[in-house]
Amino acid sequence: MATALIVLAAGMGTRMNSDLPKVMHQVAGAPLFAHALASGAALSPDRVVLVVGHGAELVEATAKEIDPEISIAVQVEQLGTGHAVQQARAALDGFGGDVFVLYGDTPFIRPETLETMAAARTQGADVVVLGFDAADPGRYGRLIVVDGALDRIVEFKDASADERAVTLCNSGVIAADAGLLFDLLDGVGNDNASGEYYLPDIVSVARARGLTASVVTCDEAETLGINSRAELADAEDVFQTRARDAALEDGVTLIARDTVYFAYDTVIGRDSVIEPNVVFGPGVTVESGALIRAFSHLEGCHVSRGAVVGPYARLRPGAELANDAKVGNFVEIKNAQIEEGAKINHLSYVGDARVGKHANIGAGTITCNYDGVSKHHTNIGARTFIGSNTCLVAPVSVGDEAMTATGTVVTKNVPAGAMAVGRAKMEVKPGLALKLFEKLKAAKARRQKGS
Structure with a gap:
């Protein structure tokens, strides 16, 4: 099965308090987004699309140094993760295969985790979402599982009290067939607290169409996002x-x-x-x-x-x-x-x-x-x-x-x-050091007396 990566790297990163785009900050000597690319490389992707926005020219230039074959898509307006993925549509025109959506500010997703997601796709899930059990769920989106299948993903600000009590959280990483992914995104609206197009909403759209969605889980440490x-x-x-x-x-x-x-x-x-x-x-x-x-x-x-x-x-x-x-x-x-x-x-x-x-x-x-x-x-x-x-x-x-x-x-x-041998000839001047020191000390004494 052919595979493509979409890596989202358009955010400004206001909390970083920096002139650099967030994804250009480094861990272990490499930009954050480079770690996501390295994880995705384990899938041997046929195409890789980096979605850039803030500081687009700098991010693109750095990405081309890492992978000259990488495709660049630009998200001019920041209208949510679903909107960001849509910007990669043209770059994947004609592509038939699975697409994995990764995040440029989430550097620690293990290649083995992505391979597990790929296996879940092979086993028949139409949409595969990467989740984790959070020690402190905080403001993460919640994965709502019904009868063993993923029913929907709810953003914290839109969640009910019962939904906020769920500890299974959304990492944002998603895998689906390319054609299906963009078709589902066409059905996503922005009727939510932020007025944005959420990528996770494709799960609800898929379920409404009778399609299947499943969850693969990983250690919470893999999903560490960088915002400050x-x-x-x-x-x-x-x-x-x-x-x-x-x-x-x-x-x-x-x-x-x-x-x-x-x-x-x-x-x-x-x-x-x-x-x-x-x-x-x-x-x-x-x-x-x-x-x-x-x-x-x-x-x-x-x-x-x-x-x-x-x-x-x-x-x-x-x-x-x-x-x-x-x-x-x-x-x-x-x-x-x-x-x-x-x-x-x-x-x-x-x-x-x-x-x-x-x-x-x-x-x-x-x-x-x-x-x-x-x-x-x-x-x-x-x-x-x-x-x-x-x-x-x-x-x-x-x-x-x-x-x-x-x-x-x-x-x-x-x-x-x-x-x-190429050095100046050395001469020895007998007694000259003593005479010179006497002269220097006398000059110093005169200066001190005059001040």
Whole structure:
């Protein structure tokens, strides 16, 4: 059966108190709506439609970066969830199959839950609604079940006292055949307290036509919606707890688990050790047996087996560490390949570069990769020794088994096996320090006397 996703992402999110559209706020380094797309991807959808509204251009541009094939529908007026789904009609013209409606501000629906809903459709339910038993039902819409079948969904503000006593609540996630979904929406009116077109009203329309509706339930935590900064913080906590638990289950050692922060796509191999206060930004893969030491920050990088990072290291996008490479304290790597066994142990910046196998980069080394307009590449050969406080002015190369003297400014290529020395000649002036201090102290005394 063909499948399509409609993800609703048009809301302003007034309670966020932000210039950003609500769905652009991030959990684990990804916009909220990206989490919904990732959940829906488990269904292998043939089409995906994102319904945007507030901040449409920004949301669309971000969505296209995530999935260039995604279709965009615009909800100009915010007239309710039913109206929002209607905006996807043109994008699904000619589509025959099931449609799942998800929400861009509800990031934690599990793929397994959507698969259960798909199974319910296969078993014959015309409309499938995702519900949950709420510890505190609050203002959620209520699912009214009669004789084992879903009879209707009632919004809190339109519910009677008896209906408000029901604890089975509506998540808003719905699955139905595409043609049927839009046909049912045509029968939905806006005669309610808000004057809006509610998507859940399709259940009553379906039942009135003699069609069947069923409920699939999930844990309440999956349905967490984000409407405020506090809820955003809660969502981050939920994600991090799940990610930490998964890492431990996969054989990763987290020495102080609550201080490690993962991104939505972090991958860490078994027998890796993560020390306290490590932050993973998007796009990080750490292979088995690596050690990430305390207070390091990694983003857009790859760390191979047996490599050691940190403490206090920063790996930026494009950093590639081969097996057994070592990047130590207060070292920053950006867009650079650090080959097997190479060491950059302290206080260095290596950007737009290659560091060859078993090279040793001394403290304070800098690749001067930017001329104010363009970036340039530095190539450091295998088994080289780069002396402390060397500046490598790119573009430049240092051949295999070459050496640079401490404090050298390298402005031209160094052949293999050669030694580069490029620093000012030092002179020693006997007694000059004492004379200079006497002069400075006398000047200071005169100033103080005059004031």
